[in-house]
Amino acid sequence: MPQAATWVKTFVFILYTYKMLFWRKKTDMEPPEVEAFTQPETEIWPPDGGWGWVICLAAFLTNFTVLGMVGIGGILLIELLDLFNKSLSKTTIIFSVFNGATMFGGLFVSIALKFKASYRQIMMVGGIIAAVSAVASSFAPNIETLIFTYGILVGLSLAVNYFAGNVMLGHYFLKKRALALGIANSGSGFGMFSMNYLTTKIIPFYSVRGTFLLLGGLLLNLTVYGALCRPLKPVIKQSSDISRDERTSVDNMEEAACLAFEPKDEKTDEKYDNSSRRISEDVKPAPRMLQVRQSIASEIVPSDFYSRKTGHCDATIFKNKYFYLLLAIYISNAVGDSMQIYIPVYAASIGLNQERAAVIMAIYGISSIASQLLVGFLADIIHIPTSYLLLATLFSTALGELLIPFCESFETLALCAVLNSIGYYSGISLRIVMTVGILGIEHMTTAYGILTTLIGILYIIYPILNGLVYEATQHFSTVFYLDSAIAFLGVILSCGIVYAQKTGKFVE
Structure with a gap:
């Protein structure tokens, strides 16, 4: 049974x-895509x-x-x-x-x-x-x-x-x-x-x-x-700031637009002409008519609708020199991901047992939570410029990697791991913020997609490179020195982002 x-x-x-x-x-x-001027009040509403x-x-x-x-x-x-x-x-x-x-x-x-x-x-x-x-x-x-x-x-x-x-x-x-x-x-x-x-x-x-x-x-x-x-199911959104008269006028304009695109025949020509004439006579220009019509059109058809339909990539992001600088910074910062793999192995090499290595990585994880909350607090509440925060996080990541070869005990290795974790995960939290700041919200999806794809490739390359370096030298210190050198290169490059924000080059 x-x-x-x-x-x-x-x-x-x-x-x-x-x-x-x-x-x-x-x-x-x-929900299916809503065509222009059809069901203007229906949308996905959080x-x-x-x-x-x-x-x-x-x-x-x-x-x-x-x-x-x-x-x-x-x-x-x-x-x-x-x-x-x-x-x-x-x-x-x-x-x-x-x-x-x-x-x-x-x-x-x-x-x-x-x-x-x-x-x-x-x-x-x-x-x-x-x-x-x-x-x-x-x-x-x-x-x-x-x-x-x-x-x-x-x-x-x-x-x-x-x-x-x-x-x-x-x-x-x-x-x-x-x-x-x-x-x-x-x-x-x-x-x-x-x-x-x-x-x-x-x-x-x-x-x-x-x-x-x-x-x-x-x-x-x-x-x-x-x-x-x-x-989510589509719901009906009522626009509270549009009066009934303005909404009626907009509805009349939508009806006129629909009539203009409908096929005509000889029997219905007169009806369409009369309808169009009646609508044109009834519609009076309202002070906010153009604003209301544009807001409704933007709700129905997104601003990037035609660009998405054509499938062309927005090439304007490649004309921004600071975007290339941001890519170079995060190319160097991606080396920090290798620490999650090599810190436990290094802990074993200095005589720490597996449980202590696991505790160090647990502390590393808790530090990542604190770092993401901290960078949000400093940016949104204290209003520290994000470029300064980026510079500080990159420096913390590089310094933590540089000091790891000097750690010979559980306490010192845990401290360096915390330093590296705070810097690395704070930098991750700033990826979208920096992308939007340099290129604007309208280019965020394309630019951030390029950035994360490049970082994913480097996540594959850096750990393998570190393994080859260790086998060639038989010293973990060489691995961490190399990673810190790459990370410090990002610190130097981030000075260009500080200059860009200080001189008003940021879009937002």
């Missing part, structure tokens, strides 16, 4: 998953609460899982070095590919949306693929298989869930968006804090292969988080 009950529960779960993925009701589908807080919880747990998986890379690296007995540079490829793949979620989500998939479907499918790939990683016979199953498949699946979850949260909030995103993003730090310690406790009992199985079960929960992301 217990076995029969288990099979029934499994069958019900499969049916429910199939229903959630493929049996979408019409109300759950994404509720700023209600079910949005459930979406916030789902995004928090998604960030907890995704960034927690990124944070345990160094702990798993130590175990895989013993399991496969391969070189450090080759074993590091697994986690460098994994970290880089987590930055390419936007590309795959955009492709899925083109095929009319919803964010809920994307997240549920991503969770299933991530879970199956993690389970397959437990049976991997060599490094090459792990690069594919864990580095590529799990990494891309987590990237899709991470991107879709945060974008879905943005759809549910407008006035409280900053608060909701702040709560959701804090899940990343809690994930890094807890999963490092839990992984260290799990590995002695279940080995690294058993750990991959348990991680597969954890990743299956992403399907549940995705199921909570219910699509």
Whole structure:
């Protein structure tokens, strides 16, 4: 009987998953594009609460899982070095590919949306693929298989869930968006804090292969988080600042525009002429008529509608020299991501046990939470210029990397890890702010997409480069000296951003 009950529960779960993925009701589908001058009052309007807080919880747990998986890379690296007995540079490829793949979620989500998939479907499918790939990683016979199953498949699946979850949260909030995103993003730090310690406790009992199985079960929960992301339904927005007379006049103008584009025949010519004449006589120019008409048109047809339809990339961003400077700065700053992989390995090299290395990474994760809250407070409340904050965060990242080779104890290594974490994650929080400041909000999507794609590529390159440097010198100090030199180059380049903001070159 217990076995029969288990099979029934499994069958019900499969049916429910199939229903959630493929049996979408019409109300759950994404609203169709609204043509100009049709249903001007219907749109997707963020509720700023209600079910949005459930979406916030789902995004928090998604960030907890995704960034927690990124944070345990160094702990798993130590175990895989013993399991496969391969070189450090080759074993590091697994986690460098994994970290880089987590930055390419936007590309795959955009492709899925083109095929009319919803964010809920994307997240549920991503969770299933991530879970199956993690389970397959437990049976991997060599490094090459792990690069594919864990580095590529799990990494891309987590990237899709991470991107879709945060974008879905943005759809549910407008006035409280900053608060909701702040709560959701804090899940990343809690994930890094807890999963490092839990992984260290799990590995002695279940080995690294058993750990991959348990991680597969954890990743299956992403399907549940995705199921909570219910699509928004279109609602009717009433514009309170437009009077009834102005709205009636606008409706008449819309009717005239529709009549102008409708096909005519000989029998209806007279009716159309009379209607047009009647409308032209009734419509009187209101003081705010042009403003009202433009506001309604902008609600119906976005300003970038025609550019998106033509598919051309906005080339104006490549004419801005400060955008190239920002790319160069974050090219150098991306080296900080390698610290999450190499700090636990360095801790083992100076005689610290695995539990202490995990505690250091847990402190590293908590520091990332504090850093993101701190930089927001300094920028929005204290009103410190963002270019100054960028310079300070880059300097903190580089200084932490430079001092790590001088650490010979748990306390000093934890202090340098905190210094590096505060600087690196504060710089991550400033990416969108600096992009908008240099190029403006209208170019943010294209420019930020280019920036994150480039950073994702560097997340793959830098850890492999560090592994090669270690094998050539057999000293971790050389690795950290090289990374700090690259990071200090970004500090020098950021002086150009300070000059740009000080001289009024920022758009916003």
